[in-house]
Amino acid sequence: MDWVSWFDAPEYGFARQVLQRGVAALFFVAFLSSLNQFPALLGERGLLPVPDYLEGFSARRRPTLFRWRYSDRLLRGVCLTGLAISALLVAGIPQLGPPWVPLIAFLALWLLYMSIVNVGQTFYGFGWEMLLLEAGFTVAFLGSDQTEPPRTILLLLAWLVFRLEFGAGMIKIRGGREWRDLTALYYHHETQPMPGPLSRQAHLLPKPFHRLEVLGNHFAQLVVPFFIFAPQPLASAAAGIIIFTQLWLVASGNFAWLNWMAIVLAFAAVSDPVAHAVLPFLPLDGDPEEGSNPPYWLAITLVATMLLVVLSYWPVRNLLSKGQLMNASFNRWQLVNTYGAFGTVTKHRVEIVVEGTLDEEPEDSADWREYAFKGKPGDLRRLPRQWAPYHLRLDWLMWFLPLRTVHEEWFYAFLTKLLEADQRTLRLLRADPFDGDPPRWVRVNSYLYRFATRAEFRETGERWVRMPLYEAIPPLSLGGSRRRRR
Structure with missing residues (x-):
């Protein structure tokens, strides 16, 4: 059937490898961060102890494995389990089996980390937490090496990149005047939450360069995201621009895994021929095995696609709203969220x-x-x-x-x-x-x-x-x- 052949995207094998292993690597970092810091910040004797928080907790609103009991030992068990599963996915081991194996692995990461986030209070109130959860849930349906990448899931990952970039761009345009008069980066390198080793050098660049930075940011966030849905090689070129701008943000600041996640997700729009043309050492796969996607897997991915499409109604409405929310979730599972940051820039x-x-x-x-x-x-x-x-x-x-x-x-x-x-x-x-x-x-x-x-x-x-x-x-x-x- 034609629609079944359209559903398969064999030309995105490299993209799937980057998406699965990259998202798993960022889960590894997130679980490691929680293992090292959560007990001191939120543990039994932490600054905001989770046991006290759970006394007034609504499990229906915030699902978590800690609903019935929290202990620092249990938290460490959750983190160590997450680290082990993440490491296996980075190594590509679950991807060698049937598609349901990496599906279960990524859904386990999603549930384990959501359990941490939902009791993390203000220490976990950052947009990249929900971004990691949404990305982990979505890449779970990319299948394994025994199947072809499903095109609908790749499109949904491109849709996630669009919301991440375009949402951030609209927040800025609707926010402080400094984004509209192109002066925002006169200040931002100096006043951002946690400067990096190159932040001072970036701040000391000439002001005309800072104005070009803001123009480049607007182009990358308000124009380029539309082209990730274009035919190849235009979609890959759009992804390349997004990756380049995110690498500049990585070099000039410390925004946890936000920029790294944007880089990983942008590969959803990079096809194998384009990746091979840019990096000739990457092998081009031969023709995939005909009929390699079993019917049950087709049904699972279509159900997941329909779920995420339905949940997209609220983010679309938010993007079109003058009162656009920043880093907000519209359901308790933190799927298909809205993103954005730094609508205004601190001057001092x-x-x-x-x-x-x-x-x-x-x-x-x-x-x-x-x-x-x-x-x-x-x-x-x-x-x-x-x-x-x-x-x-x-x-x-x-x-x-x-x-x-x-x-x-x-x-x-x-x-x-x-x-x-x-x-x-x-x-x-x-x-x-x-x-x-x-x-x-x-x-x-x-x-x-x-x-x-x-x-x-x-x-x-x-x-x-x-x-x-x-x-x-x-x-x-x-x-x-x-x-x-x-």
Whole structure:
């Protein structure tokens, strides 16, 4: 039948390999991040303990394996299981069997990670969490090496790329004026949540180049996504532009696995002949075996296609709405979501600096020492590190504090953990200035940070220049003692 032959897409074998292994690799990173950080942030004795959260939890609204019981041991079991399955998929082992084997593997990753996200509270409130879940569910239906890639699933993955890119572009056009007057990147490289090692150099580029960056961004997000549905080789060219722009974002910042996921998903539009033309060492597969897709697999993928098409109604309506939502899910399974980021750009970088002292009295003359974070700026001389696709959740939330309020429950819990010298919490930091001893007092100050000019860097060796702003939280000690300034 003609429609059955159209359903098969044998010319996208390389794309399937990239999609399955790439998404699995990002699941591996996500589970590793949770294994290392979740117990300290959200565990039984974490900053926002999951057992307390589950007391008022609606399982119908947020499905999770932790619905009945949470323990740090169970969380580690979930993460280790996710790591093992992800590693097998990256190695391509489940793909060697019937198509239902990688299907079950990816659906297991989806359910395991959704269980973590749905109790992760503010520490898991990022758009790339739902992006990973949606991508994992969708690539589950790409089949195995024994079948041909299903065209409808590839189209749905292209549709995911479209929503990711076009949604982000529309958020910017509808957002701050700086995106429309092309000045957004005068600031963004400097004020983004977690700069990378090249962010300062990107910020110091001439302003005309920054305006070209914004124009290029608008072209890549508002025009190019339409062409990923075009015939080949135009679709592959559109995917190539998306990949190139995402690589620039990878080089200039740390946005967890957001950019890496966009790169992986863009391969849904790259055909084997184009991939071979660009990378001649890639083999071109011969003609696929006729009738290699069993009827049951055709039925499964068509049901999945119809489900995702029906769920697309709400994201389409959101894209066309003047009140467009950013990073929102319209169902409790977090499928076919809407995406977007940085509708407005912060013009100034305010950093929250946490200090402690061993002195009896918390006067300004006391020996105050700063706690050093792994990713967020602090030390003026330190070159920002490249962390993405790994996600430093504490560091990211620290960026939001001056934009919202420092008086958040998790932040006061964090300060208490510092006063207790809690080892799990201290392991989230780059350095403890007290080598494991509990300080008597902690306080929180705010500073205005900016990148040093090239002349300033040559003179001082410092990559950042900072100016004190105000005391955000006066000195605190265990037992609720609080020293107020006179």
